[in-house]
Amino acid sequence: MTSAIGTLKGIEGNANAELRINCLLDAAQYFYVAGQAFSAIDPVLAAIELATRVNQRALLRKALTVIGITYADTGNMSRAIECYEQALALVEELNEKHSECSVWLNLGVALLYCALYRDAIACFEHVINLTGGDPVLRHFRAPAFANIALCSLHMEDFGRGLRAAETSVKERGDPTSASEALSRVLAENNYTRLLLEVNSIDRAKERSELARRFAKQSGSLRAELSASIAEGLYEVHAGKVDVGTSRLTSALERARMMRGSMLREVLIALVKAYEIAGQPQRALIYLREMMEVTRNTQQENALKHLRIHLEQLGQAYEGPQVGTTPLERREAALRGKIAEQELFKSRIEMLERLAVTAELRDDSTGEHSYRVGKLSALIANEFGCDEDTCYMIELAARLHDIGKIGVPDAILLKPDKLNLAERQIMRTHTTVGAELLSKSNIPHMQMAEEIARAHHEWWDGTGYPGNLSGSAIPLAARITAIADVYDALTHKRPYKEAWPIAAALVEIESLKGKQFDPQLTDHFLVLISRLRDEHPDVDKFLGQAARSSPFLRARSKIWDTLQRSKNADGTGSDSRLDLQR
Template sequence: MAQEARTLAQAHQALSLEVQAAFTLARALLSLGQLGEAVQMAQAGVELASTFDESTLRLEGLRLLATILREQGDLNQASSYLEEAALLAQQANLPAAEADCLNQQAGIHHSKAEYAQALDKLTKALTLVRIQGNRVAEANVLNNIGILRTELGQYPLALEAFLEAYQLYRHEEHSPRNRAGNLASIGNLYMEMGNFEQADRYYELALAEIRRTQERFIELQILQLIAELAFKRQDYPRARDTYHGVVVASRELGLERILLTSLEGLAKAQMALGEPQVATQTLLEVLELARSKGWRATVLDVLLSLGEASIELKDLHQAQVYGLEALELSRQAERKRSTYLAHRLLARVHRASGEYLQAIEHLEEYHRLEREVFNEESERQRQTLMNQLELERVRNEAENLRLRTELERQAREEAQAKVFQRTQELEFAQLEIVSRLALAAEFRDDATGEHTYRVGRNAAMIAKELGWPQHEVETLRLAARLHDVGKIGIPDAILLKRDRLTVGEYELMKDHTTIGARILSGGRSKILRLAEEIALSHHEHFDGSGYPRGLAGDSIPMSGRIVAVADVLDALTHERPYKRAWSVAEALAEIKRQSGRQFDPTVVEACLAVFAEVTVDVEEHMQRLDSDLSLSVQLEKAQLGWADEEIELLKQNFEQLLAERTRELEQARREAQVLARRMELMAHTDVLTGLGNRRAFESDLESEVARAQRVGYSLSVLALDVDTLKQLNDTEGHERGDALLRTFAQAMQECFFELGRVYRIGGDEYAAILPYVDARHQAKILGRIETAILNTKSQGFPTASVSSGMASMPDEATSDGDLVRLSDQRMYQDKLERRRAREAKPDRPHD
């Protein structure tokens, strides 16, 4: 019908109708998966619209072209059309179209892994559609935000966005395509979370929804997700059959991207089913297609997969060819992960060929690069963990202050019980983060991360020999593990240096004692106080030559004297990047030599009694205590004379242990992130109203101003003051005043939810940050404030009154300080005018 309408319009020279018919036909071709024809038809419509003054039609065509080209995989050309469309929408003052362009731009940023830019575009689009009250567009933007947060691993925020979008999809007029996309996105989230049953349920719902339409492209995408889920659940036959069906359909429709990804999935399933020959043929087809399109990343991944398949087929020569090409490509692309995977593949090839020397060389390079990638990620997380600990300290102080205030209003016994309980919870949270920091710090220069546990064990055994009570021995065992937590603040270049440190480097290394003490300071639990004492004193020498304070003799805490011996004993008997491993006998002899100089003679005697004066050989004794000795030491012994088969077995064990340790550290990192997020929220939340507090307001405003200046949008700050609070507190009590503050906060949240964020910054003062709002919107803002006041009055506060003032940038201000000062001035001017108006009417109550 669209083709007939176009022909009829051409016959009557109705240009506008001809353009509309061309776009309708392009959409139909897109739904049928005929992307090449859809592009040609849309381009014809755009060119025709350019010949006469129809900017709206031209804008529609540019957006349609961008959509089709994105489906086709041509992101660069799609981006070009989208930029042109965004400029046209801005010139024509069409905010709905501008929001759609922002949404599509975010999609392109997302495809390029430019997540910050993508989230910025989506946030701006969400603000535009909410100001317009466009619920349909709002649902689509929320769904896209959920997709982005899923990929960032922000699962709670992703689920919140998806569910908000889901409610809008249910109650608004949406197409089955949109509903199917939302259901599939929720399925993706559950798959990432490991909840396969829920993922399968939502995928099937999405498939049923899309099959109500003729949109084969979306249907095939959902089928790919179902196949991927089947593979993860190890249902390989279902995965193979589903992928095969997608391959057949995508080849018929000419959907090359879907064809390529489904062929890769099919090859994985075939390999899992023990069909390497068939998988190789499938991968060769993928390789040919990827080379022809210039998709280098895909070529690299396929070469690695072909190498693995060739090893299974015993074709070692071909496997080496694939591995060498993959290694060269990955180096050119500077992709470290692909580089170390190529080294691992070549190590397998050489090992299977009996070329053990070459295999070891590639294996060493594999472990070096893998460790390098891991360390880079750890370094990025280090500063975040330090900041989270500082937030915990601030929250601890704020929470204690709140509880002390509560003591004035409640019975002392009840308040003291709450303080004790809350302090215990806070100390446990702080200990958890510090423990994670200690693990992260130790993992940087100890491959197993077991050094801290051994120091704790050694210190506990020495303390027991010295006659410490058992409960104090156990406290020392835990606290001693945190002795080197300050190393988290020492750069890798110094911490892992193999050569002798320079004077300047040594001075910097010595700072780890004071850094550790600061990290642990402020704790109220016995463990944290003891850990702080140990961190600061375990490098002091008995003769006064140590650091950081140069203490001597009994002025050094006993805990520090014990851990000093326990730490040196373990450090000497284990290999590090800068030293060999000493024998236990050598280490004990050195500790004895340092008695009275570096170490307390009493502690040295106890150490010798525990580790030297035993009925069995000292080495055997330590071996029994160190039953989980690092496999790296065993490998070193193996290379001195063990058989090749034993060496290979130990290498396999080493690789397995490294993978296990990596998973443990990743789990620890995630737990620390969740904990820190909880702490950060509490530190930035007003306890009474649940709104953001002054700290949150200042932090958010600084970020928002920087973003507004960078991107180029307007930004306003709204200052508010509840006029009647003091009068209410004086006449009806502070509980009634608190109720007014909560009620007004809720009313403001409801009225300004679509425009920005509301904060309670202290007492009766509130503030709001309003992106994309300027002086032109002042009437609308005042209307929303009035609605909030009316809602507050209807909740039992008939005299509620609020003064307000607003300032905007860039028209009126250039910094966050300017915005705050100007909005405050206008708010106080409004308050003054309101007071004068009330004074002119003496029959009305005063605030």
């Protein structure tokens, strides 16, 4: 298959373009179904390039949807959402209702993967509205309702989830194929878990038995594991703790061989089961394993995408031609410096996307990383750092929380105070981020690695992960720490409301010499005072770079489309996809 792809890519000219594009997409489908999603990326990108060149709009839409699915499945959510946005623009141009439903459904799944549940629900509801009474589009309704049920389960909106789950299974009817049986099992799994959350034990038993029945019809390991999760959780809720946990433990052994998303799902079920059973220590064991699985999977995927990104850029870099006169040499040196800065910026673009995606679960606008980067650079300038250092700090500080890609959603999105075990897991984002950056194989990444590792160290030595103190904490990390805390305090998070700027400044000043470098704190307070005088909207000023992000621009366009479809005046949606709200 690889040699066939190479042959297709090697054909010059545009002859038989439609056939070549379809062959490339078939090859990608082969790899995806075989569980080799990363191998699917190359042929799809080749199909996109050829379809663009010959202006095959329908095939380009198809290829963009396929690459979106592939990116989402391999953890590159920012690229997936960008591709879906481009596909939606083509769908509107081509007026393809069936394709429009498909793209919106897959976009919703990508947002669900990002734990952006409200945004995902908005997409699924849009799919349902698009289907109307059209019998040709009716088959999109069941998966849309099933995914709304899953989002609602995560959001603990159990009433909405139960309504969606019930509608989903009614829309489906009895399955007639293995793939339909698998989809029905996944829907029954969600239905069972929602019923258990409202203590409807008898109905949960009925749904879990249906899940088991359809799992046998499907014959797939994924269906079998999903049915075991439903049955095991039902048994634990029904007081059959030993039976239920034994079933889930058996499922875990099979999931470890399979790996992938089902391993994480079984671990989540075991954590839940042991919490219900009043055995927090056992729950903690599986929570830590889930953390390890999440971290390893996300880090491995991130590094693979980074490698693809660097290969596309080309690692070769030729320095500027040096002139003979002093003026020419100075001009060449300046050109070289600018070129090196731009090269570094383009190389870390993929990491920046990952960092923003990780932050979306905390900050739905996606601007936090950009604001922290800009504010860190301004503090560095106030402190007296040279222009090159300030530039590097701005880019490096954007990556400060990239390690959050390894933190489970249940912890990062928890609205209540974290317990001790959860705090320990949350704290690992510093070392996870530093480790990822150290493996990135990009020159000049030391500063970003230091910031990721040390931005939660305290001046008095009581921070983490290394209990560093004073000037032993790298300067760039000390600067970023102030910018990060200020931005976090002054913006809403899942676990807190936004603080007024004045209150945030009082808090930071009170921590001078304890959490923060005293000298840097003084510079920061002077800087913020000046910024408030110079800029009516300091947030807008600090987050300006975010508006150049292709990913965030794509999200904004998606929001606009949803708003237009919701109401003529653009009101009525509870989604948080837009940049400025």
